[in-house]
Every structure is written in structure tokens, then in C-alpha cells.
Amino acid sequence: MNLDQALHTFFDEARDMLHVMEEALMRAENIESAEDDIHALFRAAHTIKGSAGLFGLEAIVAFTHVTESVLDRVRNQELLLDGELPGLLLSCCDQISLLVESAARNEALSEADRINNEQIVLLLEQYLQDGVSAHGTQTESESAVKPQENDGVSDDAQNALNDCWHISIRFGIDTFRNGMDPLSFIRYLALLGQLDHVELLSTALPESAAMDPESCYLGFEIRLRADTDKAMIENVFEFVRDDCTLRILAPHSKLGEFARHMQSLPEDVSLLGEILVRCGALTRNELTQALALQERSPEADEAAPKAPLGEILVNQGVLSQPVLNTALEKQKQTQDKRNQELKLIKVHADKLDHLINLVGELVIAGASAQLIGQRATDPLLNEATSTVTKLVEQIRDGALRLRMVQIGETFNRFQRVVRDIARELGKDVTLKVSGAETELDKSMVEKISDPLMHLVRNAMDHGIESADVRAAHDKPDTATVYLNAYHDSGSIVIEVSDDGGGINRARVFSKAVEKGLVAADATLSDHEILNLIMEPGFSTAAQVTNLSGRGVGMDVVKRNIEQLRGSIELSSEEGVGTTVRIRLPLTLAIIDGFLMRVGQASYVVPLDLVEECVELPRDAINQHHSYLPLRGTVLPLLRLRELFELEQSSAPRENVVVVRWGQVRAGLVVDALLGELQTVIKPLGMLFSQLRGVSGSTILGSGEVGLILDVPALVDLATVQEMQQTEHASGRRITAKMAS
Numbered sequence: 001m002n003l004d005q006a007l008h009t010f011f012d013e014a015r016d017m018l019h020v021m022e023e024a025l026m027r028a029e030n031i032e033s034a035e036d037d038i039h040a041l042f043r044a045a046h047t048i049k050g051s052a053g054l055f056g057l058e059a060i061v062a063f064t065h066v067t068e069s070v071l072d073r074v075r076n077q078e079l080l081l082d083g084e085l086p087g088l089l090l091s092c093c094d095q096i097s098l099l100v101e102s103a104a105r106n107e108a109l110s111e112a113d114r115i116n117n118e119q120i121v122l123l124l125e126q127y128l129q130d131g132v133s134a135h136g137t138q139t140e141s142e143s144a145v146k147p148q149e150n151d152g153v154s155d156d157a158q159n160a161l162n163d164c165w166h167i168s169i170r171f172g173i174d175t176f177r178n179g180m181d182p183l184s185f186i187r188y189l190a191l192l193g194q195l196d197h198v199e200l201l202s203t204a205l206p207e208s209a210a211m212d213p214e215s216c217y218l219g220f221e222i223r224l225r226a227d228t229d230k231a232m233i234e235n236v237f238e239f240v241r242d243d244c245t246l247r248i249l250a251p252h253s254k255l256g257e258f259a260r261h262m263q264s265l266p267e268d269v270s271l272l273g274e275i276l277v278r279c280g281a282l283t284r285n286e287l288t289q290a291l292a293l294q295e296r297s298p299e300a301d302e303a304a305p306k307a308p309l310g311e312i313l314v315n316q317g318v319l320s321q322p323v324l325n326t327a328l329e330k331q332k333q334t335q336d337k338r339n340q341e342l343k344l345i346k347v348h349a350d351k352l353d354h355l356i357n358l359v360g361e362l363v364i365a366g367a368s369a370q371l372i373g374q375r376a377t378d379p380l381l382n383e384a385t386s387t388v389t390k391l392v393e394q395i396r397d398g399a400l401r402l403r404m405v406q407i408g409e410t411f412n413r414f415q416r417v418v419r420d421i422a423r424e425l426g427k428d429v430t431l432k433v434s435g436a437e438t439e440l441d442k443s444m445v446e447k448i449s450d451p452l453m454h455l456v457r458n459a460m461d462h463g464i465e466s467a468d469v470r471a472a473h474d475k476p477d478t479a480t481v482y483l484n485a486y487h488d489s490g491s492i493v494i495e496v497s498d499d500g501g502g503i504n505r506a507r508v509f510s511k512a513v514e515k516g517l518v519a520a521d522a523t524l525s526d527h528e529i530l531n532l533i534m535e536p537g538f539s540t541a542a543q544v545t546n547l548s549g550r551g552v553g554m555d556v557v558k559r560n561i562e563q564l565r566g567s568i569e570l571s572s573e574e575g576v577g578t579t580v581r582i583r584l585p586l587t588l589a590i591i592d593g594f595l596m597r598v599g600q601a602s603y604v605v606p607l608d609l610v611e612e613c614v615e616l617p618r619d620a621i622n623q624h625h626s627y628l629p630l631r632g633t634v635l636p637l638l639r640l641r642e643l644f645e646l647e648q649s650s651a652p653r654e655n656v657v658v659v660r661w662g663q664v665r666a667g668l669v670v671d672a673l674l675g676e677l678q679t680v681i682k683p684l685g686m687l688f689s690q691l692r693g694v695s696g697s698t699i700l701g702s703g704e705v706g707l708i709l710d711v712p713a714l715v716d717l718a719t720v721q722e723m724q725q726t727e728h729a730s731g732r733r734i735t736a737k738m739a740s
Helices: 003-030 035-054 058-075 085-104 111-126 140-144 155-159 182-192 230-236 238-243 252-264 272-279 284-296 309-316 321-342 349-376 379-402 408-412 414-425 442-463 467-472 505-514 526-534 554-563 618-622 711-739
Strands: 165-171 194-201 219-225 244-249 404-406 429-434 439-441 479-488 491-498 567-573 577-585 590-598 601-606 610-615 627-630 633-639 655-661 664-670 672-680 694-699 705-709
Touching (some): 003 035, 003 085, 035 058, 058 085, 058 111, 085 414, 165 182, 182 230, 230 238, 230 244, 238 244, 272 284, 272 309, 349 590, 349 672, 404 442, 408 414, 408 429, 408 442, 414 429, 442 577, 505 526, 526 554, 526 567, 590 655, 633 711, 655 672, 655 711
Parallel strands (some): 429 479, 601 705, 633 664
Antiparallel strands (some): 165 244, 479 491, 590 601, 627 633, 694 705
């Protein structure tokens, strides 16, 4: 990988890390016990800073360093994640994102962004000043002596330790000959802190007759109370390090610190010894000696497994069992994550799109080969083309699944949106997500984000009432916005709901009359009144704000949804709430279709939307009925020949393809049913973008072009025609009765 590729990889990973930070902040702000999220916050900031440093991105490093320092105080429980701090840290995420994107474009920050950067740093530095503490009153000196949490260390192990460093030293036999005085080392230790206990060990002393006055037989057991680290204590004995046996065991108060340091280590640190050295529980010399001992351990049998490093360290007395257990847990977490990452591979979206296009061409070529095989009436050729067709279907399904992603990631990003808008509006609102595991095409996810943003903002601004209005109606103080997704009839349905005041239909109708959208004496159904909201320029907002009132929003949402071959519908109950339901196809690329023919033209509908096919009765053909009785229900009919103004047919019979979109059904009257086929969706050109009832085209195996029908639009058209004819028929009956 060259430098440019590595840099682009950093930008991608930084964006992912920023999403992790934002989601962790949202959870940590709302959950009292969020240690894992706080650790995740710190690790993400630490990783961004470290990676940016590798590429010399000093602006990112400098800003992230200050953010990381504040997060470190939060992690060490010196600061509480409450008040203004969560909002400030979310602003830090935004600023880091701005710095990353500026670096990706190789552009400098604007003057306004630079000033904002400095202001955020000043606010962060206030949290780093002495005296700012978790509770706002405790000083750093007080927090320094505050007992640390045990961080997963058992109570029994905690009780077996105290707050002193345990130092066990056995001086070598030649210590005096080398000009060293053991007591000088003890006195130097006293400079680091307080010597609570010093015990002289004389077990190594020989009988007086065998004693050599130039040899050293001394050993000491020492308890040192000091705020230092293990490496500094080891450095005290640097001059006799190779001529003594030294064991240093950490105090109780250090165990929680070791555990926190382990959690903050980057995920690429997976060796047990390296984890212990990085967190300060083990020195590099102790690790080297333990590894050397491990290499010599299976002396009796070369094939025998080597003793575990952790076991050697505990047996030597340089490490306590609770610290080892914490390090082993960190190692397991790192290995589990690495194993999970090995199952995933990042592929550039352009490469995936190119693959889908090639699969689409393969589908067309396969259909052509199958058609030629059928015409040749060669059994072997037919069998071969049938096998190829099945394989092409499997390749198609596999390729499309590569682009399927869960919608949960998109939903979770709205937690921040809801939080910020709620504060801007002065409302107490929470977001509840369901159906996050529902999958849809990645290209669809990218195009649905903006419409969902409009709907969520509208729900909070228009739907959710003020606190006093909710209290007057005995509603909970905290309002709720719901995001839900599920599959239905080969489509994905996304719902945006709220428990607000609902839509005032009289007000909507009055506003529509005022804008000239409907006549004042018009009679509209509830469904038609609600749909007025999606007319261009329609708004009932009393005043223009940052969020609403300009008459731009729902019409844009509707247009964007229809461009995705989807539909949108509203349902609302005054005083209870509103639901906006978006229905979309699962994919925009390749689908299973059902082929029909009207005259010389071929049409395709998505197979998932086809319920059944029936023959149109002779009396319905002769009387030109616009409906068909079907098992106790009335099915509205739409004659494609009339809709697309095709020549009259001399076909002896007609067929009805029953399609369903949501809860509504309609029948498409066609000449011939040609069966199922794989359909590669080709977009229509700008010239045909406003063509009614058609959403795209495809190339058939014969080389002909088939039009893909816009089923939602056709179902709506059939329903409207049925209602108009019913009203017209009712009017004729009333007129006839009056005349008689």
C-alpha cells in the first residue's frame, strides 16, 4: 500500500471512529453506568490522534490531544459526563470531522472555522484546570488520594493487598566488591515516598567460619508508599540490576489504574507481555527475564509445551494474579475483535457497482442464451442453458447481498439530530428505534437519509407539543419519536412516528384553500386532506424558523421517494400522533420480474408485487367493466392498452395480473402472460422522466426493450378511477330518482 492509499484509509477509519465517538457519547449521556462507552470514546480519540500523527496532520493531532486529555479525566472519574460537557464533546466530534475533511481535501480551515476551533480548545482547557473535578468542588489533590474503583478485581484480592509498593531485593554476592552500598539504595528509595516498612533478611548469611567479609549476603523486604511507577522504582537499582534479584509488586491503588490503561490500549496490542509493559504493571527488564525463563522451562522434554508467561510472572512474584487476569481479558477482547475483523473486508463502492453492472449484463446475456436454446429444441442445449441460468441467479443474489446493509446505522445517527433539535426547540424528546436489523440496498440507504431527516425534524417541530400543552393533556413530559423498519411484500417499509398532537385537518384544509390548492366548497376525504401537506409550498407554520415555515420539505420528500420507485403515505389522529410511512423496493439494480404483453409491447412488474393472475371473464370484456368481483371483494381494473393508448387488439381473451402495493390491490388488464424473468433495471432518460406509470426499462432476452411499470402509481390511478366512477354512478342514480 502506497502513502496515498494509506492516507485515504486513515480518512475512512477516522470517519468510522467519529461515528463510534458520537454514538458512545449519546449512550453515555443517557445511561448512568457507561464505563464501556467512556473507554470506547477515549480509544477512538486516541486512535485518531495516533494515526494522524503518522501522516503529520498536526492540526488534527493538536485538537484531538486536548479532547483526549478531557476524556482521560472522565475515564479516571475526575470529571462527570454531565451538564455542558456532553454537548462540548459532541462539538469536538464535529470539529475533528471538519479537520479530517479539510485534510482529505487538502484545504486550510476558513477563518470562522479556525476561530471556532480555538474557542472549543479554550472550553476544553477549562476542564483540565486544577480544581475542576468530578463533582465540581473536589480538588486534584483530594482526588489523588480518593480510593480507586477495583475495575473488576475481586474483593478477596483487594483485601490481600494494600496501598504500598512491595519491593523484594536480594543483593548479589559481589555487591561490596563492586563498590556498591545496599543502604544507599534504601535511602534513595525514601526520596520517592515514605518507607512504611523495611525488613532485613539474614537467611543467606553463612556460618561465621565460612563468612567472607567482602561478600554481601543481605536482602530486604520493603513497603514503599509513593505515587510513582514501577519503572522508576526499578531504575533506583539500575547499578546493581544485573547482580541482584529484584521483585516489585504494585499496590492496591495501582490495580485500577493498570486496568484502565489496558482498556485504552490500541487494538493492535495483543501480546500479553506488551499489554503489561504498556500499562506499567511490568517493566521491560522483567518481561525479558520472564521470556528467557520461559524459553528454558521445558528442559526435560523439548516437545513439552512452554510454561505460560503469565504463570511465570506470578510465580516470580513480579505480578499479582488480579492484574494478570485483567491483562488476559484485554488480550481476549483484542483477539476476538481481530478475529471478527478478519471475517470482513472493505471494498470500494465503485468496484461493487461495477460488479453489479457486470452481473446485470450477465443476466441479459443468460436470458438471450436461454431463449435461443428454447428455439433450437435441443434437449442438451436446453439443459445446459437451464444450469447456466440457475448459476446466474445465484451469482446475482450473492452480488446483490453484498450491497445489502442494515438500516440501524442510519437510524442511530438520528440520536444526535433529535438531541440537538430538542435543545434548540426547548422540548424534551427521546428517539426510539426498532427494526434496526432490517436490510436494504446501500445505494437506497444513502438516498433515504435526507428525506428521513426532513421527517424527523417535522415530527419534532410540528408534531411534538410544548411541555405545558402535553401536561394539559396528561401526556408524559418526555415526548417520543419512533423510527421503525420492516419488510413487507418484497418491499421495505420505514415509519417515522411521534406521540404529538397529530395533524389538524381543518387547519390544513383552510391553508390549502388560502393557497388556492382546493376550492372552498370541495369535499375531500381524510386521506386527500393529509396528502395536501405534500403539495409544493404548503406549510402551516405560524412563523419561519431555522427548522420550518418556508414551505419546503414534504414535497421534496415525496419527490425523492418517488424517484426511488417508492411511495409515501400519512396517517394521523389528533391528540395521539402522526405516522409517515415510506415504502421502497429492496433494490434498485436487479429484480425478479413478471413479463406481460399488450399488443406488440412488453411490460414488466416486480414479481414480489404480483399476487395472482386470472382470466378476465367474457362479460367483463364485452361490457368494459372497470372492476372485477374477486372472491368477495371488488378489484379495480386498469387497462394498460387504454392507459398507454395502444392499438386495439384482436386477442380472443384478456388476462388480469393482480398486483398489491401496501394494503391496496388493483388488476392490470393485459393480452398475454409470458412468465417470470430476471430483470436488469435501466433508468429512463431525461426525456421520459415524467412518463406516467413507467419507472424504468429493461432489455429482454430477444433484444427488445421492455418497460418496467410503476406499480404504486398504477395502483393509485386505479383506485382514483374507481372512486370517480362510483361517485359518478351515485350522481346518476340521484338524478334519475329526482327526475322520477
